[in-house]
Amino acid sequence: NRQIRLARRPVGPVRPEDWARTEEPVAAPEEGWFLGRTRYLSLDPAMRGWLDDRPSYLPPVGLGEVMRAGSIVEVVESAHPGYRVGEFVSGTFGVQEYVRSDGRGTHRVDPALAPLPTHLGALGMHGMTAYFGLLEVGALKEGETVAVSGAAGAVGSLVGQIAKLKGCRVVGIAGGPAKCAWLTGELGFDAAVDYQNEDVRRALRTHAPDGIDVYFDNVGGPVLDAALTRLAMHARVVVCGAISQYNNEQAVQGPANYLSLLVRRARMEGFVVFDHAARYREAAREIAGWIADGRLTAREHVVKGGVDDFPETFQMLFRGANTGKLVLELT
Ligand code: NDP
Numbered sequence: 001n002r003q004i005r006l007a008r009r010p011v012g013p014v015r016p017e018d019w020a021r022t023e024e025p026v027a028a029p030e031e032g033w034f035l036g037r038t039r040y041l042s043l044d045p046a047m048r049g050w051l052d053d054r055p056s057y058l059p060p061v062g063l064g065e066v067m068r069a070g071s072i073v074e075v076v077e078s079a080h081p082g083y084r085v086g087e088f089v090s091g092t093f094g095v096q097e098y099v100r101s102d103g104r105g106t107h108r109v110d111p112a113l114a115p116l117p118t119h120l121g122a123l124g125m126h127g128m129t130a131y132f133g134l135l136e137v138g139a140l141k142e143g144e145t146v147a148v149s150g151a152a153g154a155v156g157s158l159v160g161q162i163a164k165l166k167g168c169r170v171v172g173i174a175g176g177p178a179k180c181a182w183l184t185g186e187l188g189f190d191a192a193v194d195y196q197n198e199d200v201r202r203a204l205r206t207h208a209p210d211g212i213d214v215y216f217d218n219v220g221g222p223v224l225d226a227a228l229t230r231l232a233m234h235a236r237v238v239v240c241g242a243i244s245q246y247n248n249e250q251a252v253q254g255p256a257n258y259l260s261l262l263v264r265r266a267r268m269e270g271f272v273v274f275d276h277a278a279r280y281r282e283a284a285r286e287i288a289g290w291i292a293d294g295r296l297t298a299r300e301h302v303v304k305g306g307v308d309d310f311p312e313t314f315q316m317l318f319r320g321a322n323t324g325k326l327v328l329e330l331t
Contacts, residue, residue, distance in 0.1 A: 001026045002307045003096040004067045010051055012249040013318065018051070019067070019311045026098045033102050034083040036073025040302075041095060041310065041328040042120040044070070044154075045317050048246040057272045066094040067310070070125060072109055072116050073099055090119055095310050097330065113288055114298065121154055121325030122291065122298035123284050125273060129240060130158035131283040132276040135166075137269050138214040138238045142167040145208045147227055150218030151192065152179035154325035155240060158287075159216045160189050161296050168214075171207045173200060173223055175320045182323060187297060200226035211235065211264075219244045221253060228257040231264040239270035247318060299324030304331045 007020035029035045050061050050068055061068050071093045075083050080103060083089070091106030093099040109119045121127065133155075134140050146163040150156040151172030160170045160183065172183040173193045180192035191207035193200055200223055204212065211232030217224050220242025228237070245252045261268055276283075290296035301322040303313050313328050 001096055001098040003094070004307055004310045006051060006061045006063055006065055006067055009053055009063070010048075013247045014048065014051065014311070014314070016311055020064075021308055027100070029077055029079045029100050031079050033100050034075050034080045034089075035077040036089055036093065036099050036101060037076045038071050038073050038093065038097055038099065038307075038330050039088070040072045040117050040120055041307075041330065042070040042124070043310075043314050043317060043326040043328060044125075045241060045243045045246060047314065048318075057274070066096050068092060069095045069310075070120060071099075072119060073101075088116060088119075090124065095307055097307055114291060115300075117300040117302055117325065117327045117329070118291070118298045120327055121300050122158055122287055122296070126154040126325055127158055127287045127298075128276060128280050128283055129155050129273040130162055131287065132273060132279070133238050133240050133271055134159050134162055134214065134216060136276065137271045138216060138236050140166055140168065140214055144213035145169045145171070145210060145232065146214045146216065147171045147173065147204065147208060147212045147230075148216040148218070149173040149195075149223045149227070150241075150243060151183055151189070152323050153218065154322075156216070156218050157183075157187060157299060157324055158296070161187055161290075163214075164188050165290060165295060169208070171204065171212075173219075173227075179320075179323060195223050201229055204230040214238065216240060217242070220255075221245060225255050225257050228255055228260045231260055231266050233264050233266075235264055235266040237261070237266060237268035239268060243318070301326045302329050303327070304329045306330060 003022045005020045008018045010018045075087045088109040090109045148156045148159045152174040163170045170189045171191045172189045175196045180194045183189040183192040193203040215227045216238045221244035
């Protein structure tokens, strides 16, 4: 059983030496447990935060521990009455080839409903994040103008599409012309802003002339600051994440333009998707319906390889090398 463990706490960007590759024998499951073989690993920006020894919504990954990760495993041996060989199960099983589980904290995945990687993206945590972040925290209303950063990523691409389904005008902010063309050409966004080559503030003025009612922020930093200058009255700024700040060696850079919240009588609210777990099933059903009707595109960026490829693949998120949900398929 090959595994990736945390060897050292990174300072700034994660380095290869921060990980350790280990191998241990695969033991048969005891009564009430099953053995799963990892098929797909989810790679998430939030993983960077789990490596820091500071209080957060989850305890940090301990030194020497198998890296925490969501994944889909296939049951290959079972001594659990509720799990049959060949079934697929999703859970926080870690970056390893095999896992033993008693089923707690996991859920069964139906490959007939959607391809397996989609269960880690649009039908998994990222779909839930987009859905509850936009509709509950953002309190979106029909006809409003929505701007979303990280728009070509796992969460952002779903946020924009859900906002379109709800009858809103949507402006996506992403890095590079190819991602922007995908947003407007294939996902139906009304406009896209290439933050690497355009003045975001000016572009938002053009594309959201009446201001932004909901700004869904995945990146923080200068893009957040630009969006804050374009808020409509009573706007909602949803703090989903701040990937531009995760590798900082110094403190997180806060928004300089926060006083626009005062002027616009706006609010800025953070959230953690886990708080909405009681309604995941309902949201997943609705999202699955949109996918089945062809009204929502679930895109995964699948990299094939082994557990050993995790460290390098993870870095793709910070280079913007993924479009859609980044997944490592263990081959
Ligand atoms: P993405 O698929 O969006 O991948 C990350 C993307 O971020 C990259 O493709 C890149 O796109 C962009 N990016 C990287 N570095 C920077 C930078 N310095 N400035 C601006 N953009 C950058 O990841 P996810 O969809 O998995 O996650 C999106 C956000 O949602 C993250 O902040 C994550 O932490 C957060 N999250 C929050 C949850 C919650 O409960 N609050 C739950 C799940 C995720 P580009 O090419 O456009 O730069």
